[in-house]
Amino acid sequence: MNKKFNKRAFISLITFFLSIMALITGIVLLVMPDATMAYWNSWSLLGLQKNQWEHFHAVISIYLTVIVIFHIVQNWKAMLSYMKSKAGEKFKNKKELLFSSIVSIVLIAGSSVETPISSITAVFEPAQESWYDTKDEPPFEDAQGLPLEMLANIQSFDKSKIETIFRINKIKFDSFEETLEDIAEQNDTSSKRLYMMIKSNS
Numbered sequence: 001m002n003k004k005f006n007k008r009a010f011i012s013l014i015t016f017f018l019s020i021m022a023l024i025t026g027i028v029l030l031v032m033p034d035a036t037m038a039y040w041n042s043w044s045l046l047g048l049q050k051n052q053w054e055h056f057h058a059v060i061s062i063y064l065t066v067i068v069i070f071h072i073v074q075n076w077k078a079m080l081s082y083m084k085s086k087a088g089e090k091f092k093n094k095k096e097l098l099f100s101s102i103v104s105i106v107l108i109a110g111s112s113v114e115t116p117i118s119s120i121t122a123v124f125e126p127a128q129e130s131w132y133d134t135k136d137e138p139p140f141e142d143a144q145g146l147p148l149e150m151l152a153n154i155q156s157f158d159k160s161k162i163e164t165i166f167r168i169n170k171i172k173f174d175s176f177e178e179t180l181e182d183i184a185e186q187n188d189t190s191s192k193r194l195y196m197m198i199k200s201n202s
Helices: 007-031 035-040 050-074 076-087 094-112 118-129 148-155 159-168 180-186 191-200
Strands: none
Touching: 007 050, 007 118, 035 050, 035 191, 050 076, 148 159, 148 180, 159 191, 180 191
């Protein structure tokens, strides 16, 4: 005879697995390079780029939140009954409750603004910086996000030479209104590689 599907076990297990995934994606977010370096060098890990990891973490967190809310709703009566039964008893852990509440408030408030608590992320900065060297930095911030025409004007690149370079290297692009990042994505390469290709031949 088949056993009845255990909803509580199912919820507990899916909460566990989603928590593990949230932990993994959270660690990746902490150690990945900053946006400038990631997008300029087309950084990826396990086939996912920076924005995809951020999206992945956000979605997993939403799923986890929904499951936790569902779990609370499913067990609300049991939780309420437990709290009522305990309300009539003498609470033995008043100090622990007070201390845990204070610590939680301090951690939450301290993490939302610039404080020694929030600066714990600085521990992960060496890992973020280890992905690339200074030679991998763009000429200026968000260089990959500018239209190619604007980038050419800022860097004094000849547009006719850029067209020739791209044609020789079989780089597909439609117009100078496209960004270096868009062209790189179309050609499965990095903004840095395209920039160095243009710079070395200009």
